[in-house]
Amino acid sequence: MTAVLQIESLTKQYGKVTGIRDLTLAVAEGEIFGFLGPNGAGKTTTIKLVCGFLRPTRGRALVFGHDSWTDGIRARRDIGLVPDAAAFNEGMTGQDVLDYLARLQRRPPALQHEVRDRLELSQRDLARKVRGYSRGMRQKLALIQGMQHDPALLVMDEPTEGLDPLVRESLFDLLQERQARGRTTFFSSHNLPEVERLCQRVGIVRKAELVALEEIAALRQKRLRRMDATFRDDVPDAAFAIPSSTRVERQGRAVSLWVKGDVNPVLQLLARHPVDNFVFEETKLEDIFLEYYGSVE
Secondary structure (H helix, E strand, C coil): CCEEEEEEEEEEEEECEEEEEEEEEEEEEECCCCCCCCCCCHHHHHHHHHCCCCCCCCCEEEEEEEEECCCCHCCCCCCEEEEECCCCCCCCCCHHHHHHHHHHHCCCCCCHHHHHHHCCCCCCHCCEEHHHHHHHHHHHHHHHHHCCCCCEEEEECCCCCCCCHHHHHHHHHHHHHHCCCCCCCEECCHHHHHHHHHHCCCEECCCEEEEEEEEHHHHHCCEEEEEEECCCCCCCCCCCCCEEEEEEEEEEEEEEEEEEEECHHHHHHHCCCCCEEEEEECCCHHHHHHHCCCCCC
């Protein structure tokens, strides 16, 4: 495995507050790596350290073998960054912002027009001053500037905030096409379904510490999902004693079932008993923390 990003015992203290503690992980070339955790877990601090915007208290982040703090210019040469809250000059047009940042990057914005079109930010929009942009337009501008020079490593901090579903789909397509060309993406988010869809591996942080580093397939096996069903007839309690069920609550014909791993026994149960109503919730990040790490405080 060729490591594009190598993080070794990375730690940042803000006085008595810990931003991230002893983080160690590696991201391979051509990988979309998910960096997952609740808000305040240490994701943004880690990204600032990786990009050389903060000096680590100890440890280091190597980008293409270059220390992000002591050799920051070389480390950032092939990075594209989409920050969690991009701050642009309000008096500049969107096009001026893109051109200015391209000059700072010292790389031709070869993908600017393609990314702009795919994310549906028109030339007319780019001719407007940034102060008139909506939240979604600002996010599109941040995405374009981060991707326009086709960076070998794209670092993204909550990149889908403010995007409508169709634009989000276009972004996912762009990231997967990058991967097919051998490009690497470090995708930080608190949105578990997005990370599951895009990423091959995931690192989970909680309270400034890495609590899991896993393949997505292994993470799915740890999911705890809630199923709510209202049955047409009375169903005996014994029917809910199925291998994948960890907990059952019922009020008459209404049943809540917490399921981990294989869902087929649940589907077989539903096939045997007529159902009036059925909801199978998407897994929430908080559910994984509650099940395997104790709490999300």
